[in-house]
Every structure is written in C-alpha cells, then in structure tokens.
Amino acid sequence: MRVRFERTGERRYAVAVLRDRHGDLRMDPAPGYSDLIPHDLVHLVVEEQFELRKGIFGQLAAGGNAGTFVPTDELRTKAWARNVERRNRATGGDMARSEELAAQVYPRWLRHRGHLPGSHDVLQHPPPTDLTATDLDRAFERLDDLAAQWRGIEVGGAMTIDWRWPERR
Numbered sequence: 001m002r003v004r005f006e007r008t009g010e011r012r013y014a015v016a017v018l019r020d021r022h023g024d025l026r027m028d029p030a031p032g033y034s035d036l037i038p039h040d041l042v043h044l045v046v047e048e049q050f051e052l053r054k055g056i057f058g059q060l061a062a063g064g065n066a067g068t069f070v071p072t073d074e075l076r077t078k079a080w081a082r083n084v085e086r087r088n089r090a091t092g093g094d095m096a097r098s099e100e101l102a103a104q105v106y107p108r109w110l111r112h113r114g115h116l117p118g119s120h121d122v123l124q125h126p127p128p129t130d131l132t133a134t135d136l137d138r139a140f141e142r143l144d145d146l147a148a149q150w151r152g153i154e155v156g157g158a159m160t161i162d163w164r165w166p167e168r169r
Contacts, residue, residue, distance in 0.1 A: 001061045001167050005041055005150065006158040013038045017060050017069060018160075021167040025060065025069035036110070037147040039102070044161060045146065046101035047094070049139045053165055054091055055098035061167045062091040104129040105139050112140055 004016040014028035032039020047055040056066045064087040107126040149159050
C-alpha cells in the first residue's frame with residue numbers, strides 16, 4: 001500500500017491511499033493542515049515507528065476506510081459500506097493508541113525543533129508519555145525527514161510513502 005499526501009491548496013491537503021488488494025481511497029480535505037507536517041503524516045510516523053499494525057493505516061491496508069476515506073474507483077453502495085464496516089470492526093485495534101502517540105509525539109517534536117507553545121498548535125502541557133527518550137528521538141528523526149520533504153512540495157504536488165507492512169484481507 002502506498003499513501004500519497006497531496007498539497008491541494010495554500011492551507012489544504014488530501015490523502016490518497018493506493019492499494020493493490022482493495023480499491024483505492026481518498027480523504028479530501030484531510031484534517032490538521034500544517035506547513036510543517038500534516039496531521040495524518042504524524043499518524044503514519046507513529047504507527048510505523050511504534051509498529052502499530054492495526055492503527056489507521058493498518059486498517060486501511062486491511063480493506064477498511066478508518067471511517068473517513070472514500071473510494072475513488074468504485075461506487076459507495078450499501079454493499080460496499082457493509083463490507084467496509086465489517087472490516088473496520090475487525091481491524092483498527094490500535095487506532096486509539098495511534099491517537100495517543102500522535103498527541104504525545106507531535107507537541108514534543110515541535111518543542112524539540114524550537115517552536116513555542118501556542119504556535120502550530122503546540123500544547124502548553126503535552127499529555128504524559130510512556131515513551132523513552134530513544135523512542136522519541138527515533139520518531140523525531142523520521143518526522144524531520146518527512147517534514148523536510150513536505151515543506152518542499154508546492155500546491156499541486158505530492159509525496160508518496162510506502163506502508164511498511166503488506167496489505168491483508
């Protein structure tokens with residue numbers, strides 16, 4: 001599965017999910033735009049770095065839609081919705097953990113990079129974390145790499161990231 005982050009406007013982005021075993025999906029607009037890094041790209045990083053195979057992107061790889069993505073190549077029929085809802089219920093067990101980790105990692109990464117509370121939605125007091133300094137450093141390094149790519153993309157451009165685990169039925 002490939003995940004494409006598209007800069008669709010001055011302060012807008014979309015996420016396209018290109019799957020081999022299931023139909024492609026899209027979320028446009030996607031929530032949490034930032035000039036630094038899109039919110040959903042933070043989720044991809046924490047799921048990748050902390051091996052959450054049943055988070056948002058794991059559910060997408062298993063044929064679900066994370067409750068927000070829509071098909072690009074097939075009709076949204078009642079049968080499609082039933083199948084996706086069944087997959088959503090059977091997968092996605094790490095989605096809450098993905099949200100927790102994104103809330104823990106993102107504000108700490110921003111502060112680590114010198115952004116002050118109040119800028120870029122940096123929380124005055126981020127939630128407590130059970131992550132080690134090594135865990136955070138590993139996530140920060142990946143965020144730095146992807147943020148540098150994102151900042152170089154103009155409106156109309158995109159970046160594509162391979163999901164590290166195979167799609168499943």
